[in-house]
Amino acid sequence: MAYELQLDSFQGPLEVLYQLVKKNRIEISELSLASIAEQYIDYMQRLKEFNLELASEFMLIATELMQLKLRTLLPREDKEEVEEEEGRNLVERLQEYHYFKKVSEVLMGYEERGSSYFQRALELEYFIDEELEINLEMDLSDLQEAYKQAMAAYSNRSMGEEETVDREWQEIKFEDIRIEDKISFIIEKISRSSAVLKFSDLLLDKSNRLEIVVTLLGVLELARLAKVSIKQEEVFSTISIK
């Protein structure tokens, strides 16, 4: 006889046993659990979602169930001894499981009640990740500058798109940008100018992403070798190199 258990989401061996107890409408006792041992093992064997960790959990409880079953079949002389060995037995565990099921039902009602109270909307900062800081000490010129930068980036991008109108056929060029070449280029550039350079000065007019990355790697490598010093006031602001 097949027993189909309807579990909302897979919740482990104790849940399976608990559902079987409810389905069979029995009490939680050694005798009753022994009576559903076959059903449990039957369910366990047909379980598809079975990883090693869960399998051992399932087997552990299956073993306990078989012990209970055996005890109902065999005359028990050394009953007390056995129970002391086991510590918390299956009956106790299942009773506790059942207790928390019941408590959760009550708490669900409390949750419903709690959700009908609203507190004042919290300040925006509350939701912002602690790692982020927002610098609101800006004046109008900063805003204007940010706008200009954003628009410039936008127009660069749309110009780039026009160049490659033929979207269907596009040749993917393998670009060979060597970090060694970039480093010597950077050194040359720095030695030729007396003033502090900006990171953007190191880039050619039509640098692509790869070239920017290699240039940045070059700068970082030079900084590591203590050939140059770099400075950046804030995240995303201009990087100065000398």
Next chain:
Amino acid sequence: MEDLLASIEALIFASDEPVSLEEISRALGVKFIAAREALDQLCTAYQDKKHGICLKEYNGRYIFVTKPEYASVIKEMHRKRITRLTPAALETLAIIAYKQPITRAEIEEIRGVKAEKTLLTLSKYGLIEEMGRKESIGNPIVYGTTEKFLQHFDLEDLSCLPEVLPEDLELVTAEEKEGDGEENQDQAE
């Protein structure tokens, strides 16, 4: 007195987090008893039907919240998202609430499944927190519930957690037992 009531009202209103009696009496430079008395008066005043908000106490801390009668209009206008816990999360939380401080292994022993992800979710929502470490092998972290937990379930403090009576724990009612006998016999045949 009027002044004191108004000051306390302003203090609690301006705070994101519930405010304690200690904080109030310290901030206003008044005695504990005076603050307590004023709080009681404020609480009573807000119970009046002309107010849409009321003063709530959780774990000895006070906060203004809207009255439940107006929950529906608030949900309607502000499209407030109601967070409900899944049964698995709720059961895990219940175990923590009743058995705190409790380790992850102890929770898993009761639930029969891994609890790692659920614990992360509950921590993320601020319903539980780490309460230090247990003095046993490996010094495992122990978990407990937060004040936000009390607020989420509208519990004044942990002593208000519901008790389940033995009769509510009966899996099979007397009637069912009688009816069941016959049913089982049918199945056996």
